[in-house]
Amino acid sequence: MRNFILFIRRFFNLILFLGLEIVCIVLIEHTNTLQGNDIVSSANAVAGIVYKKQSDVVYYFGLRKMNDSLLNENATLRKKLDLLHSVDTLKDSVVHISITSNDTTKHVVKYADYLYQTARVINNSTNASDNYITINRGYNDGVSKNMAVLSGTGIVGRVEHVSAHFASVLSVLSAKLKVSAKLKDGTNGFVVWDEKGADILTMIDVPQQISVKKGDTIYTNNFSLYFPPDIMIGTVIKTEVEKKKGMQIISLLSSTNFHKLQYVYVVDNKMAMEKKQLEDSTGKSK
Amino acid sequence: MNVFIKNILRFTVILLLQVLILNKITLRWWSEPSGFPIFIPYVYPLFILLLPFETPVWALLILGFIMGISVDTFMNTAGMHACAAVLIAYLRTNVLSALLPRNLSEYSGQHPSIKSMGWMPFLVYSTFLILLHHFVFFGIELWNFSNFGALLLKVCVSAVTSMLFIIVYLLLFTRQNTARI
Numbered sequence: 341m342r343n344f345i346l347f348i349r350r351f352f353n354l355i356l357f358l359g360l361e362i363v364c365i366v367l368i369e370h371t372n373t374l375q376g377n378d379i380v381s382s383a384n385a386v387a388g389i390v391y392k393k394q395s396d397v398v399y400y401f402g403l404r405k406m407n408d409s410l411l412n413e414n415a416t417l418r419k420k421l422d423l424l425h426s427v428d429t430l431k432d433s434v435v436h437i438s439i440t441s442n443d444t445t446k447h448v449v450k451y452a453d454y455l456y457q458t459a460r461v462i463n464n465s466t467n468a469s470d471n472y473i474t475i476n477r478g479y480n481d482g483v484s485k486n487m488a489v490l491s492g493t494g495i496v497g498r499v500e501h502v503s504a505h506f507a508s509v510l511s512v513l514s515a516k517l518k519v520s521a522k523l524k525d526g527t528n529g530f531v532v533w534d535e536k537g538a539d540i541l542t543m544i545d546v547p548q549q550i551s552v553k554k555g556d557t558i559y560t561n562n563f564s565l566y567f568p569p570d571i572m573i574g575t576v577i578k579t580e581v582e583k584k585k586g587m588q589i590i591s592l593l594s595s596t597n598f599h600k601l602q603y604v605y606v607v608d609n610k611m612a613m614e615k616k617q618l619e620d621s622t623g624k625s626k
Numbered sequence: 627m628n629v630f631i632k633n634i635l636r637f638t639v640i641l642l643l644q645v646l647i648l649n650k651i652t653l654r655w656w657s658e659p660s661g662f663p664i665f666i667p668y669v670y671p672l673f674i675l676l677l678p679f680e681t682p683v684w685a686l687l688i689l690g691f692i693m694g695i696s697v698d699t700f701m702n703t704a705g706m707h708a709c710a711a712v713l714i715a716y717l718r719t720n721v722l723s724a725l726l727p728r729n730l731s732e733y734s735g736q737h738p739s740i741k742s743m744g745w746m747p748f749l750v751y752s753t754f755l756i757l758l759h760h761f762v763f764f765g766i767e768l769w770n771f772s773n774f775g776a777l778l779l780k781v782c783v784s785a786v787t788s789m790l791f792i793i794v795y796l797l798l799f800t801r802q803n804t805a806r807i
């Protein structure tokens with residue numbers, strides 16, 4: 341026993357060192373799983389408050405830009421609204437079919453149910469290899485893990501850690517996030533990020549024979565559990581053919597400006613749980 | 627000023643400097659599309675480097691861990707910074723006693739600085755530990771040693787940048803005693 345105590349006293353520093361390193365490694369291990377820890381993340385109350393204070397100061401410098409982006413977004417939304425309203429007056433008879441909630445034949449996507457919430461970005465990083473964004477909404481506002489986050493112009497990321505008043509969002513600028521996407525003609529693929537800069541994304545798994553032109557738009561598709569369909573991701577700037585796999589690698593210019601994020605939308609897909617359960621039960625989940 | 631208050635103040639200043647200012651700076655040395663990866667300077671290990679000479683190793687370890695985990699909290703990197711910070715906190719005493727001519731216990735009431743050690747020994751001391759810190763941190767962050775050259779390049783380049791920031795910090799925050807006699 342005495343020897344044991346002597347041993348501990350002699351190597352106390354080494355033991356403490358090894359203990360702390362093991363704690364660190366356990367922490368690192370845990371974040372790489374989906375249900376990582378919320379304490380050591382910027383969703384933590386202290387970090388959240390510091391970032392909030394900073395954002396309160398920096399906020400005023402970006403008001404003009406934000407105004408412009410909101411105006412642009414309004415314009416696009418108005419355009420879409422007009423497309424839905426306008427009636428071709430040259431046709432003789434306008435048939436107006438009212439859609440009831442029982443109507444299942446006209447609408448292919450009946451059970452899409454998304455809830456949009458606004459949130460302010462209080463911290464943003466674009467230069468790590470996994471980038472996170474902190475927003476000022478937490479589970480008190482109904483934000484939970486794995487909700488999609490969009491900006492006015494495109495996709496942003498997925499909620500990863502949530503506390504009472506803050507949440508940290510894993511941005512698309514991360515090796516951990518893979519978004520299923522489609523080309524204009526409906527070809528599906530995946531969008532990933534390979535650290536080429538904060539505005540360049542890469543689309544993979546597109547077959548070689550599909551012709552992709554510079555300037556084509558890429559959208560999210562219906563497969564994703566979190567992202568609503570037909571949200572713009574970016575425009576094509578370059579295509580390459582990967583000889584080995586016979587697939588194309590498409591470089592995209594992201595439609596979201598990750599340097600200047602101020603407001604985002606948190607999207608809750610109410611059907612995500614049901615869809616995931618069904619897919620898990622068939623064993624073909626993605 | 628009391629040494630405890632001084633170090634608590636330094637902890638806060640360095641942490642806020644790192645989190646609120648340096649983390650927002652994106653640096654790249656040449657900007658070809660497939661060129662060099664972007665990086666940010668890490669100045670927070672300086673807190674561990676500047677703790678007084680007679681700090682016991684267990685206190686160094688715990689303070690290093692607290693510093694690392696605070697930076698981790700702000701940067702969402704859970705544990706990566708803490709891992710590297712604890713390592714340099716552990717090796718600090720050995721490096722110091724190898725570099726200094728006298729025994730460490732003879733430097734009571736002082737902390738490692740350009741004034742107490744001289745330019746060359748201090749630069750060697752901080753450069754070595756910063757390089758080690760960056761190597762461990764980027765190694766863990768990347769966790770892919772197939773491209774070892776790129777990792778080494780990233781470590782060296784960002785260590786040089788961090789050292790520049792550290793020297794600027796030291797020049798700004800060291801009291802010039804010669805001015806008031």
